[in-house]
Amino acid sequence: MTFSSLPQDHQRRTAGRRADALMDEDVAWSESDEERDGEQFDREDRAALRRVAGLSTELEDVTEVEYRRLRLERVVLVGVWTSGTVKDAENSLAELAALAETAGALVLDGVIQRRDKPDPATYIGSGKAQELRDVVLETGADTVVCDGELTPGQLIHLEDVVKVKVVDRTALILDIFAQHAKSREGKAQVSLAQMQYMLPRLRGWGQSLSRQMGGGGSSSGGGGMATRGPGETKIETDRRRIREKMAKMRREIAEMRTDREVKRQERKRNRVPSVAIAGYTNAGKSSLLNQLTGAGVLVENALFATLDPTVRRAETPSGRVYTLTDTVGFVRHLPHDLVEAFRSTMEEVGEADLILHVVDGSHPAPEEQLAAVRSVVREVGAHDIPEIVVVNKADVADELTVQRLLRQEKRAIAVSAHSGLGIEQLLAWIDADLPRPGVELEVLVPYTQGALVSRVHAEGEVLSEEHTPEGTLLKAQVHQELAALLEPYAPAARS
Template sequence: MTENPQHGNQPTPGPDADQIQSVIDRILAADTASSAHGTTASGRALALSEGGDGHTEVDGEQLELADRQALRRVSGLSTELEDMSEVEYRQLRLERVVLAGLWTEGTAQDAENSLRELAALAETAGSEVLDGIIQRRHLPDPATFLGKGKAEELRGIVAMTGADTVVVDSELAPSQRRALEDVVRVKVIDRTALILDIFAQHAQSREGRAQVELAQLEYLLPRLRGWGESMSRQAGGRAAGGEGIGSRGPGETKIELDRRRIRTRMAKLRREIAAMKPARETKRANRRRNRVPSVAIAGYTNAGKSSLLNRLTHAGVLVENALFATLDPTVRKSVTPDGIGYTLSDTVGFVRQLPTQLVEAFRSTLEEVGDSDVILHVVDVSHPDPEGQIAAVRTVLAEVDARRIPEIVVLNKADAADPLVVARLRQREPRSVVVSARTGEGIEELERAISDAIPRPNVALDLLVPFTDGDVVSRLHSPDADIISETYEAEGTRLRVLVREDLVEDLRRYALDGSAGSQERPGA
């Protein structure tokens, strides 16, 4: 993928020649290196991890991945049935795309990383990336987003490469998309539509599919358009059958009819998603009632969250070297090294400029993060911009009110990372653990960090429980409490215990004077 340094006919000042040339040199050097390893521009985007999917024995058989790849896309394959064998029939031709990005702020490296991430998104969606350009502007052009000169240049690149789609690295207004399509003469989609398409391909559960469809309809509603007869009025009553004078009302235009149907469908989907919510809340309530600590795995897409879940629990969930491979939350049980049970939840990955429609549609799923006791924030330290990924994830965590929850930063893929980058991140994030989900490096240290972070009994009580309340003593012989001493007296059972804060009120009537509410740790 190359970037074009020309600016088109834009009056705004651009970077100097040295800045632009440095961007071109970096990308050409990366492309040369990838070619030396047997890959081309049509291979895996550099935003995806090198070395394949990296499955290990803890990932299990990966049957879901085999099912997903059964209908895969390949380069240069005809879709005409007479040209296809039985094996080829289950394969589709790749779309050929050209990328276009806008550099409005930050450094040239930031703009380059963003375009490479867009390339990874396009490949995950099933496209072949042919070329890419970056335009330097202070503000997007209100008409064509890129500006007239750069749009004409993009048209020439599309004609030269034979591309059938242009993907823009931002969310376009409906008028900008139409104006850009009129210039380049091929289909134009934006970053939001691309992410929604990936979600639509990967959603498996009933709730996940409903959430994605709702997000797609919210995106589509203001972007409906019609041509020619499709804009004509639809007759009301029996006028469509030619019956009766005076029955031919103006009716709805086709686009009005489509909007009404979309709104009706969106209302139905919201009701369905709301009806599914109590089931998840009931499960969470059961875990809270049983005092089971919960740990949520969150992080940037393709950071290795599912691989980490498999390493910690042997869950065997799908692992794929693709963006947004996991959409449906997975909850598994695990145990700390000292025997405390907890639940571990794998959640959907985040990305820069995550569409607001998806945040809203997946809010019920993201509640798994907001209701957890500890967050494992997984970071891909082999990525060119791990700090940017951390900032993007924390922005979404703030939107779902999860910033108050204790966070452990898990610096994953350490086996493929630059040691200097790892050291830099460890200095920036003091509560961090360096691991490799692929090799197992650092997993024991992570388990100890989880054990230290999950809620434990920490309120000391000196109790005298009558023999008639034996159920209270039985309850204290559970993970809810740590019993320091237990003796029997004439009035009942004398216990010195450490309990969770939410149990203090229930036990206060058994507390001896002055013992309730003091904070203490085991062994203190």
């Protein structure tokens, strides 16, 4: 079966092309294909490997190698289209291309195979695996990246056919996380997830890799070749060592979690409301944090630029203090091991009083991003927390898409973290949605108790304030603990 060739302009795409360009780029399917879903293809067409144009990030000039510093991988992408429309399949592969580029790979080509379900042996079927081998030879690729999580058997069998390294979506995401983790806790969590992924995928190469030989019972030092067994093989030793290292890593992460819990409890004790920024990777969460607080957090137009949660102090227009947390970005089919490993950092979402759910309004499928994030949020037990959907990049997004999202979501607002569009209204919404202290009181606090007045401003909501000869006359809403400290200065107590 022959493939249609890629357009020349796609052949010359550079490695410096950023991930968002790959995500937004239209894939050149024929007009006849756009009007039909997968069930309407004839048998030959449905069975064919379909080349996806527009994914190549090939270098224009050899001097551009300096920009990338090191060409780590030259990859061909392959996906299995089992359900949905052509657009769903192309969006998924475009996202895989963005992930591959973020990991430092050079995307040479991309193909999709239409199947009812992935082949249990080679993911795309033995015949199509041979055709994929031809694509690998034609492009000079050294790696195949599959858009799904492959079983150990599928990885081995597909590698045996295509004769180059095969990487699945999960391994690719783990690699990106390993590159971007900065804190000690983040690095430990990524290492743990990598070991959990690696453990069932270790490959043994027979008894020639035995670490030791089993001895016989005779006094002469053994019972001869016929009675000696292979003992513990190298793969068994590796698995044992990995399990031991995983147990040690879990203990270290548990200890590191204590520091985070102490800080969280301190904020709870002071009754400081918390807002968590959650959303799909590269939706603009860090940019929004900077816009709301001036925090100066790293902003990079790449997937998973933020892995370690950033907590910043912020203030509402009415003067109420709260914390704003930037969290790790979500992605479709986030590996379960990563959800488990990053549970401690995602606890910032589960403990929040309000979630700002940021979605990229310029993305081809923003509804899918919303669904993917909510799926993970449910896993960390944060499904009952109030949510504001923040449709970001509204200044460059299609107006019809933005309006559709605003209609579909119960509480949504269009903003641009880049230009500041809609930020003022968002701040007002945050002010209105933060939980308010439950006790309203009026007190006359002596000037000698200035620290108590400061706590009312920091932890409560001041409704009115007047400076009198006797002290500060406050009308405020505060939490129960602070109300008990203020009780002696209430009018009834003074009389």
